[in-house]
Amino acid sequence: MSNRPEQGQRAASDDESERLTHERWTRALEAGEPMGLSCGDCGYVTGTPKAACVRCGSRDVSTVSLPTSGTVYTKSTIEIAPGNQGRGYQIALIDLGDARMLGRIADGDHVEIDDTVELTGTYEYDGDIVGVFEAR
Amino acid sequence: MTDFGVYTKPIAELFADAALPAMEDAGIENGDVDAFYFGNVLGGAILNETHLAPQVASHIGLPPGTSVQRYEDACATGSLALKHAVRAVETGEHDVVLVGGAERCTPAGTGIETSEMTRIFGSGAHRQYEQAPGMTTASVFALHTQRHMHEYGTTEEQLAEVAVKNHYHGSMNSRAQFGEEKTVEEVLESPVIASPFRLLDCCPFSDGASAVVVVGESAAESYGVEPVDVAGISHQANASPVADQPNPPSTEMVRRAARDTFDQAGFGPGDVDVTEVHDCFTGAEILALEALGLVEDGRAGPATVQGRTRLTGDIPVNPSGGLKSKGHPIGATGTAQIVELTEQLRGESGERQVEDSTRALAHNVGGMTATAVVTALEART
Ligand SMILES: [Zn+2]
Numbered sequence: 001m002s003n004r005p006e007q008g009q010r011a012a013s014d015d016e017s018e019r020l021t022h023e024r025w026t027r028a029l030e031a032g033e034p035m036g037l038s039c040g041d042c043g044y045v046t047g048t049p050k051a052a053c054v055r056c057g058s059r060d061v062s063t064v065s066l067p068t069s070g071t072v073y074t075k076s077t078i079e080i081a082p083g084n085q086g087r088g089y090q091i092a093l094i095d096l097g098d099a100r101m102l103g104r105i106a107d108g109d110h111v112e113i114d115d116t117v118e119l120t121g122t123y124e125y126d127g128d129i130v131g132v133f134e135a136r
Numbered sequence: 137m138t139d140f141g142v143y144t145k146p147i148a149e150l151f152a153d154a155a156l157p158a159m160e161d162a163g164i165e166n167g168d169v170d171a172f173y174f175g176n177v178l179g180g181a182i183l184n185e186t187h188l189a190p191q192v193a194s195h196i197g198l199p200p201g202t203s204v205q206r207y208e209d210a211c212a213t214g215s216l217a218l219k220h221a222v223r224a225v226e227t228g229e230h231d232v233v234l235v236g237g238a239e240r241c242t243p244a245g246t247g248i249e250t251s252e253m254t255r256i257f258g259s260g261a262h263r264q265y266e267q268a269p270g271m272t273t274a275s276v277f278a279l280h281t282q283r284h285m286h287e288y289g290t291t292e293e294q295l296a297e298v299a300v301k302n303h304y305h306g307s308m309n310s311r312a313q314f315g316e317e318k319t320v321e322e323v324l325e326s327p328v329i330a331s332p333f334r335l336l337d338c339c340p341f342s343d344g345a346s347a348v349v350v351v352g353e354s355a356a357e358s359y360g361v362e363p364v365d366v367a368g369i370s371h372q373a374n375a376s377p378v379a380d381q382p383n384p385p386s387t388e389m390v391r392r393a394a395r396d397t398f399d400q401a402g403f404g405p406g407d408v409d410v411t412e413v414h415d416c417f418t419g420a421e422i423l424a425l426e427a428l429g430l431v432e433d434g435r436a437g438p439a440t441v442q443g444r445t446r447l448t449g450d451i452p453v454n455p456s457g458g459l460k461s462k463g464h465p466i467g468a469t470g471t472a473q474i475v476e477l478t479e480q481l482r483g484e485s486g487e488r489q490v491e492d493s494t495r496a497l498a499h500n501v502g503g504m505t506a507t508a509v510v511t512a513l514e515a516r517t
Contacts, residue, residue, distance in 0.1 A: 022264055046379075046380055047379055047380075048264070048265045048377060048379065048380075054375050054380045055380075055382075073283065074279045074280070074282045074283035074286070074384070074385075075279070075282060076275045076278035076279050076282060076330045076331050076332075077328070077330070077331040078270060078272060078274075078275050078278075078329075078330045078331075079327065079328045079329055079330065079331075080250065080251070080254055080272070080274070080329045080330070081251065081254060081270055081272055082251055082252070082254055082255030082258065082272075083251040083252065083255070085270045089270055091269050091270050091271055091275060091279075092279075093279055093378070093379055093384070099379075100379040100380070101265075101379055102265060102266055102269050102271060102377060102378065102379050103269060104269040104270055113282065113283070113286045123268075123269065124268075125267070125268045125269075125270070126267075126268065128263065128264050128267075128268035129268070130265070130268045130269040131269075
């Protein structure tokens with residue numbers, strides 16, 4: 001089947017109301033239902049909003065639900081940070097299904113590479129919301 | 137280039153201290169300069185100064201009619217300006233281009249406290265998806281290095297050896313900000329900044345300036361000085377945020393830039409005599425050695441411990457002391473690497489001279505491993 005748009009029409013994925021915006025991504029995260037984007041051409045899945053595929057440039061990207069549990073790809077404990085970030089916190093690149101996302105590890109928790117982690121809440125810094133993860 | 141350290145003088149005065157000697161060294165007069173490409177990263181955030189190129193050009197006396205422009209590409213700024221200078225000369229747009237950078241970003245020189253300076257330095261990270269969870273400049277290289285340690289068994293002791301080696305080289309460089317030698321124990325006992333990096337795994341906050349002159353191939357010798365050839369230069373980008381980078385510790389954009397640069401130069405990593413890499417953190421030098429093809433993947437830690445990257449080793453890296461010891465005034469770093477390598481190829485490096493150097497390589501990385509410039513230089517024989 002062909003779902004290519006006729007000339008002059010816009011593909012569903014190119015419709016701004018369908019696009020994964022920062023606002024939509026944030027609301028989904030706050031609801032505990034993280035969202036990403038899957039590319040219909042190359043299959044790459046990203047964990048944060050884009051206007052097109054970051055790997056191949058295709059506009060044929062559609063929003064997908066991401067799992068709430070994943071695996072730690074790498075991590076670091078940060079002692080020197082901007083004042084409002086505190087210190088001694090951990091950040092981690094987390095593989096959520098096929099997508100990878102930078103998350104903050106819950107205060108007092110500590111994770112290692114390959115640990116299974118779960119999205120348990122959100123953290124706000126300077127008006128932006130990110131996912132907080134805990135070891136399972 | 138200036139000594140790197142702490143300065144409180146205006147940016148234009150700081151740059152003049154690098155630019156006027158560079159033009160004298162090249163044998164060119166102010167009126168010969170067709171274009172001036174100036175690198176500066178944090179002037180807007182720290183000094184409330186943007187659009188610095190006309191101000192700096194005026195201060196050093198470049199005549200009206202000189203095409204002047206500022207470049208900003210995080211820590212790769214100076215090399216990006218150099219790339220544009222090389223391309224402008226190659227295409228015949230300009231015959232003589234002055235290129236360099238200056239930065240004032242030390243807490244001591246600006247009165248800005250370390251945590252606030254850490255926030256400003258982090259502005260190269262994606263605001264929504266990297267700054268918000270708490271990523272800092274140190275922590276992006278820390279994330280890559282932790283994964284490298286996991287995959288290849290790289291150790292904190294091996295990282296410390298990078299710092300020890302670069303401080304040893306820096307002890308022979310009068311321009312170095314921290315030119316005293318360090319021991320592995322001192323590095324491992326210093327406080328954690330972003331694990332696995334400790335204070336002595338990290339380059340300092342630095343002020344300073346550097347400059348070089350780029351001229352066309354045929355004109356080079358007419359100035360009566362000893363030029364070196366830019367054999368190749370390539371700029372490649374990587375995804376931002378880091379989460380979207382393929383195999384993050386591979387610094388894949390460096391691999392693309394190195395391939396392209398070696399293709400242009402007609403030689404390969406095995407032919408390089410001396411290299412300056414972007415060792416903003418010890419782990420960054422480990423990743424660089426592998427991405428440039430100087431050692432195979434996973435072997436940079438052991439190669440460092442074996443002394444292969446020392447002045448006397450078979451792949452001397454960062455004879456200047458690198459960012460680690462010499463310092464890292466962001467916008468000045470790229471062309472400072474070129475100054476060091478030019479002097480090495482001319483045999484002017486004194487105690488830290490790598491003997492019989494004819495081919496050199498520079499590696500400059502910007503932002504959250506999102507930009508790289510790799511440059512190959514060659515002596516004229
Ligand atoms: Zn794609």
